[in-house]
Amino acid sequence: MALTRKAVISRRRNSSVCVSLSFTMYLRLFSRLISAMVGPRPVVLSGPSGAGKSTLLKRLMKEYEGVFGFSVSHTTRNPRPGEENGKGLNCLPMLLGATLLPVADVLSSVSSVSSEDYHYVTRETMQEGIAKGDFIENAEFSGNMYGTSKASVQDVQAKNLICILDIDMQGVKNIKKTDLNPIYVSIQPPSMDILEKRLRDRQTESEESLQKRLDAARTDMELSKEPGIFDVVIVNDNLEEAYGKLKDVLIEEITKVQEANKS
Numbered sequence: 001m002a003l004t005r006k007a008v009i010s011r012r013r014n015s016s017v018c019v020s021l022s023f024t025m026y027l028r029l030f031s032r033l034i035s036a037m038v039g040p041r042p043v044v045l046s047g048p049s050g051a052g053k054s055t056l057l058k059r060l061m062k063e064y065e066g067v068f069g070f071s072v073s074h075t076t077r078n079p080r081p082g083e084e085n086g087k088g089l090n091c092l093p094m095l096l097g098a099t100l101l102p103v104a105d106v107l108s109s110v111s112s113v114s115s116e117d118y119h120y121v122t123r124e125t126m127q128e129g130i131a132k133g134d135f136i137e138n139a140e141f142s143g144n145m146y147g148t149s150k151a152s153v154q155d156v157q158a159k160n161l162i163c164i165l166d167i168d169m170q171g172v173k174n175i176k177k178t179d180l181n182p183i184y185v186s187i188q189p190p191s192m193d194i195l196e197k198r199l200r201d202r203q204t205e206s207e208e209s210l211q212k213r214l215d216a217a218r219t220d221m222e223l224s225k226e227p228g229i230f231d232v233v234i235v236n237d238n239l240e241e242a243y244g245k246l247k248d249v250l251i252e253e254i255t256k257v258q259e260a261n262k263s
């Protein structure tokens with residue numbers, strides 16, 4: 001049966017709607033496929049020791065479970081109370097099991113314990129690994145060696161999570177020479193005085209280590225002002241505000257992972 005003019009136009013419209021709909025769907029599918037293949041961009045979190053990187057990171061990983069993965073570094077420094085080899089936060093039983101610690105001390109230790117423990121190794125082991133090319137970057141910080149192994153980043157990326165690297169300024173410079181393409185975030189303290197107070201209150205450093213960290217912090221604070229090193233510099237004065245800013249910077253990558261997790 002011959003179609004009326006109206007019916008022909010309506011069919012054409014419908015088919016063009018179908019074409020544009022399916023084109024949008026294909027585009028969406030394609031971009032999902034690409035981002036699943038490429039994976040989310042890693043995040044480099046840097047800044048002086050005591051600026052609040054771990055504090056912010058813990059909140060982020062708690063709020064966005066299944067979105068972030070921490071690149072567990074290697075270090076030659078000794079574990080702090082509660083830190084475990086290559087494991088996350090697991091300090092409470094050990095601290096409570098320790099003898100005669102007043103409750104206040106236990107609580108303050110818990111809040112200061114890092115959730116991002118290391119692989120604790122000797123200098124020899126670390127040097128061997130570096131010589132074998134196992135590390136993406138490594139640095140000497142406050143009298144100890146630190147390094148990001150290729151395996152630690154690959155482990156996280158294999159799970160399609162946002163890989164977080166908590167590294168010092170030397171590490172940042174070395175990562176810039178690689179093809180990792182992370183988002184570079186610097187967490188800065190409001191002032192040297194406040195940084196010193198935070199580090200002292202944390203009770204994790206000897207006087208010697210504290211002074212070394214403060215020296216490194218001065219250089220770090222200066223360098224963070226240089227344009228082009230970091231995508232964003234966040235001053236961690238008010239914790240809520242700093243956390244809000246950090247989330248704003250990462251929300252695009254967070255959404256990507258959440259979308260990928262849904263499909």
Ligand SMILES: Nc1ncnc2c1ncn2[C@@H]1O[C@H](COP(=O)(O)OP(=O)(O)OP(=O)(O)O)[C@@H](O)[C@H]1O
Binds near residue numbers: 047052111237
């Ligand atoms: N906005 C803030 N206001 C007050 N205290 C804070 C704030 N942010 C972090 N702190 C405290 O400062 C101390 C240092 O923070 P944190 O351990 O997170 O620093 P960091 O940058 O991870 O240090 P490091 O590089 O040595 O691991 C901690 O005791 C933490 O509770």
Ligand SMILES: Nc1nc2c(ncn2[C@@H]2O[C@H](COP(=O)(O)O)[C@@H](O)[C@H]2O)c(=O)[nH]1
Binds near residue numbers: 047
């Ligand atoms: N270049 C690297 N720096 C690292 C790495 N892991 C940690 N760090 C930085 O070291 C200091 C001190 O850490 P702490 O745990 O002893 O307080 C801090 O600034 C970290 O960002 C690493 O693999 N490479």
